[in-house]
Amino acid sequence: MGRIETVWVGRGGQGIVTATYIIANAAIIDGYYAIANPEFGAERRGAPVKAFLTISDAPIEDQEPIKMPDVAIVFDDKLIDLMRFVLDAVRPGGYIIINSGKPPEEVKKIVSRDDVYIVVLDAIDIARRHVKLDVPNGPLAGAFSKVMGLPKLESIRQAFENQLGKAVEENFAATKEAFETATVIPPARVDPSARPKGVISTTSAFLAGPYEIVEWTAVNKGGVVFPGTSLHYRTGGWRIEKPVIDHAKCIMCRKCWLYCPDDAVIEAWREVEGPRGRKFRMKAIEFDYDFCKGCSVCAEVCPTGAIQMVREI
Amino acid sequence: MMQATLRERQIEQKRIALTGNHAVALAVKMARPEVIAAYPITPQTPVVERLAEYVNNGELDAEFIPVESEHSAMSAVIGASAAGARTFTETSSQGLGHMYENLPIAVGMRLPIVMGVAARTYSAPINVWGDYGDVMSMRELGWIIYIAQTAQEAFDTVVQAYRVAEDARVHLPVVVAYDGFWTSHVLQPLDVPADEEEVLKFAPITRNWVRLDVDNPTQLGAVGTPEWYWEIRWQAVEALRNSAKVIEEVDVEYGRRFGRSYGLVTRYMLEDAEVAVVAYGSIFGLVKKAVDRLRKEGIRAGALRLRVIRPWPTWHLQKYLSHVEKVLVIDRSINHGGPQLGPMAVEVGATLGRVIHCALATVGMRAIDSDMIYEAALKTHKGLWVAGETYTVGLRGGYE
Ligand code: SF4
Ligand code: SF4
Numbered sequence: 105m106g107r108i109e110t111v112w113v114g115r116g117g118q119g120i121v122t123a124t125y126i127i128a129n130a131a132i133i134d135g136y137y138a139i140a141n142p143e144f145g146a147e148r149r150g151a152p153v154k155a156f157l158t159i160s161d162a163p164i165e166d167q168e169p170i171k172m173p174d175v176a177i178v179f180d181d182k183l184i185d186l187m188r189f190v191l192d193a194v195r196p197g198g199y200i201i202i203n204s205g206k207p208p209e210e211v212k213k214i215v216s217r218d219d220v221y222i223v224v225l226d227a228i229d230i231a232r233r234h235v236k237l238d239v240p241n242g243p244l245a246g247a248f249s250k251v252m253g254l255p256k257l258e259s260i261r262q263a264f265e266n267q268l269g270k271a272v273e274e275n276f277a278a279t280k281e282a283f284e285t286a287t288v289i290p291p292a293r294v295d296p297s298a299r300p301k302g303v304i305s306t307t308s309a310f311l312a313g314p315y316e317i318v319e320w321t322a323v324n325k326g327g328v329v330f331p332g333t334s335l336h337y338r339t340g341g342w343r344i345e346k347p348v349i350d351h352a353k354c355i356m357c358r359k360c361w362l363y364c365p366d367d368a369v370i371e372a373w374r375e376v377e378g379p380r381g382r383k384f385r386m387k388a389i390e391f392d393y394d395f396c397k398g399c400s401v402c403a404e405v406c407p408t409g410a411i412q413m414v415r416e417i
Numbered sequence: 418m419m420q421a422t423l424r425e426r427q428i429e430q431k432r433i434a435l436t437g438n439h440a441v442a443l444a445v446k447m448a449r450p451e452v453i454a455a456y457p458i459t460p461q462t463p464v465v466e467r468l469a470e471y472v473n474n475g476e477l478d479a480e481f482i483p484v485e486s487e488h489s490a491m492s493a494v495i496g497a498s499a500a501g502a503r504t505f506t507e508t509s510s511q512g513l514g515h516m517y518e519n520l521p522i523a524v525g526m527r528l529p530i531v532m533g534v535a536a537r538t539y540s541a542p543i544n545v546w547g548d549y550g551d552v553m554s555m556r557e558l559g560w561i562i563y564i565a566q567t568a569q570e571a572f573d574t575v576v577q578a579y580r581v582a583e584d585a586r587v588h589l590p591v592v593v594a595y596d597g598f599w600t601s602h603v604l605q606p607l608d609v610p611a612d613e614e615e616v617l618k619f620a621p622i623t624r625n626w627v628r629l630d631v632d633n634p635t636q637l638g639a640v641g642t643p644e645w646y647w648e649i650r651w652q653a654v655e656a657l658r659n660s661a662k663v664i665e666e667v668d669v670e671y672g673r674r675f676g677r678s679y680g681l682v683t684r685y686m687l688e689d690a691e692v693a694v695v696a697y698g699s700i701f702g703l704v705k706k707a708v709d710r711l712r713k714e715g716i717r718a719g720a721l722r723l724r725v726i727r728p729w730p731t732w733h734l735q736k737y738l739s740h741v742e743k744v745l746v747i748d749r750s751i752n753h754g755g756p757q758l759g760p761m762a763v764e765v766g767a768t769l770g771r772v773i774h775c776a777l778a779t780v781g782m783r784a785i786d787s788d789m790i791y792e793a794a795l796k797t798h799k800g801l802w803v804a805g806e807t808y809t810v811g812l813r814g815g816y817e
Contacts (some may be wrong), residue, residue: 125604129434132606138434140604144546144782165567165702167603168786268436306786319814327542 105136107160108252109170111304113187114179114240115342116151119281122267123177123241124157127248129263131159141167150342152183154190159254171303175199177248179227179240180342181206181417184214192301194220197294201247201286203227203240205415208287215407223247225286226343227278228417234278235271239345244274246282257283327394339366343398345413349389359413360389360402368396381382428674430608431674437600438566440607441507441533441593442467444575446477447609447616451502454482454493460513460597461535462554465507475660491519498528499637501628503579507533509597511540513551523590524559524653526637529582529626530590531575535601536564536698538750539780546782547597549698549750555727556617556783559653561660562593564697566683570724571595573677580620580667585685587660588626589653596699598782603699610675620676621673642805644817681730683722684737686712690719692798693741695765696720697723698749707791716798723761734768745774745797747790747810758807772805783811 114120114194124140133139142155144246156170165309169405176194178184184191194200194217201223204211215222225247227240235242245260255263260279290382315336324330351374361369374388391402435443444465445453453472455465471477480497484490494504508516513534523530538548555562561581565571571593571640578591595601610616629637641649665681672678685705687693692711696704701722711718721737723730738744746766748759757763762775774797779785789810796802796817809815 121602125434125436128604132432132434137606138604139606141599142602143784144598144602166706166787167699168703168706169597169784171786263434306784317813320812321814394500 105159105161105254107158107162108175109173110157110159110175110177110248111170111173111190111193112155112157112177112179113183113190114153115183116153118179119239119241120153120155120179123244125267126157126241126245126260126263127158127255128157129266130245130259133262134255135261136161136254139164139167143169150339152186156257169306171306172300173198173304175201175248175252176218177201177244179203179244180344181211185343189302189328191215191217193304195278195300196220196298197291197296199223199251201225201244201251203416203417205229208289212289219294219298220291221251222289223251223286224289225282227282228415230278230281235274235280242278243282246279247286248362249279250283250286251288306318333396338394339397340394343396343416345398345400346393346416347391347394347398347400347402347411349391350410350412353408354389355408355410356387356389357407358389358406359407363401363405364396365399365401366395366397368392369402375405422790428676429611430676431611432606432608433603434606435568436463436602436604437565437571437595438463438602439467440572441575441595442471443609444572444616445505445531445533446471447613448505448531448576448579448620449458449477449503449617449622450479450505450715451622452480452482452494452497452504453506453507454484454490454504455508456484456487456490456512458487458509460537460601461507461509461512461533463601464533464535465510468505475498485684487515488519491516491523494517494530494532495523495526495528498530498626499526499629501624501626501630503583503622504530505537506530506534509535510537510545510551513554514539520555520560520590521558522638525641525650527588527627527656528590529579529588531582532590532592533571533575534592534594535597536594537597538740544781547599547601548780548782549594552592552594553750553752555592556760559589559657561587561589561657561725563591563593563725564723565593565595566602566699566701566722566724567607568600568603568605569677570679571600572607572609573671573675573679575655576616576620577667577671580671581660581664582669583620583623583626584663585623585625587656587663589656589660599699608676615674615781619671641750657728661725661730664725664728678725680733681725682733682737683724685720685722687719687721687737687741689717690741691717692743692745692794693719693721693738694790694794695721695723695738695744695746695761697726697761698789700747700749703785704747704790706787707794710787710791711794711798716795717796718794726761726764729764729768731768734765738765738769743774743797743804744769745776745794745802747776747778747793749777749779750778751777757776759807764809774802774808775806776802776806776808776810777812778810780812785811
């Protein structure tokens, strides 16, 4: 078998580190050597996360950031643009496994590579049905096993037992369904001697903010931080679902506004047409999608059911 | 690690997969401590959680004291150890700092406490990530200090630590450190004894240290006036110095029984080396990879890993590094304001009696790869880096 190097990208809270632990553990049960060495960024729900997993038939002592993976696994199709450098770095003939509710052909267009296998599955949907949670790690493990031919499904089951110790059957059912149903689009052409378009640089974590990566002489003394910086962190990208309001049902009780943990419920002026065609302005509830994390607290507390959560990925 | 692995295995092992933290917790469980007192802190938390689970579900019959701070954690294990119990605690970073005033007390009272440290840098700015700032701040206190490379080694070292600490020739506290995150949170394969009784057979609780006993009343931790302090303390100094022998002995016997031993230092291709990289912790695999690359290019490179830094392996370093023309120490902690800014570089230089090369890397867990280590070794070899100076690997605008 040699050595398989994989990179997993997703967001905090999606179970990405757990997924690499499960595959590594299962591969070790199969008799391989494996190492799951996540890149540890801010331990924060929703923040982009990158994790590495290497499987080999020889012991692995060099745990380093993977630069040209054989496989890239993307937990959230909204990360494709942000993480384009990861997809570009996959070796020709390698695999890109993507969790998306979009039709596989559309995902293929977004990935825009024709020299790798593209594997598409709606892992959120599968996870919701079996595990009742938005944690796509079980299904992605299933898709991984399907296309890589390892680890064995039974070993994955055992790994759930070791790593989670609970909800083993539910997670395993999700894994099995993904194993059976993931769509695999083969490459149009593979030039095995070709090198990928880029490599993943070793710079740690996600330097994706709107700031300049300055030298030590130019950073703020004592690490002071000035006000207003959180405005730069558009947490809207973290959503799996977004709230959508039906104004006809809203009684303007403002409970959603009170409970939103991110100040993302806003009262905006809306232009409406009266019964005799007269236009006037009235207050209405809207959402600031740049910062709404899609937690669905607003939909939960709304007394009239005016807010629906709609899938985004 | 590979070079030291012995062929024959006498005790049956099973292959499992664990993170470094969980490997440490498992080793502790198998060593059957009677009192555990710890306060959780990133990146050590999973150790404390797992141990609490073991105690809670009856797998480990120990008193688990969920203290309100690390200061109390160290106080509690000092008290328990003084009462004759086998003890364990674990911490990181500021947690270690909060224990500080109690750390030398464990030494002076000659208590065989075993402590894990998932190494993490000191704040500020707040950084929960790994470097060896915390561990290095313990060097002057009299504790035995191990630094493990892998989850496997962390497991093995915890078992060895109990045997060493409770040996009548030693009776000193021992810390087993390993990389925060890069070992603590990395899932790896490891072999553990199929029958965990083997651990207790290898490291039975000796209970032969000075301790409080209602039948034979004594007082521990009494005043040591200027007439007495130095002599009492000197026993600990000599014990630490002589513990190197015991550490090696225990390591060899562990190897005979469990199939793995490591030495005070680990060597890689040093025999004919003209340039050597000295490092510690999880990055040694990358160092070896860089050495392989240099060798392929015709440069006689080698490497050495510091596994035990207290007691200092003077003799080993002199034996294995004296003939090497250029020695580069990659330090993972800042020796603020020191003659060279890497703490181990200063000590290795003093041991070899000459100025050596020093580079700082992975500070605050700044990412590193084998290419960066290769570059550093190459610059040293070519004379682009000067001995006695401090260089940086990965610092923006630094000294490369
Ligand atoms: S989904 Fe959550 S974050 Fe978004 S508006 Fe509703 S309460 Fe606020
Ligand atoms: S909680 Fe529901 S009814 Fe009340 S303001 Fe919000 S959307 Fe309207």
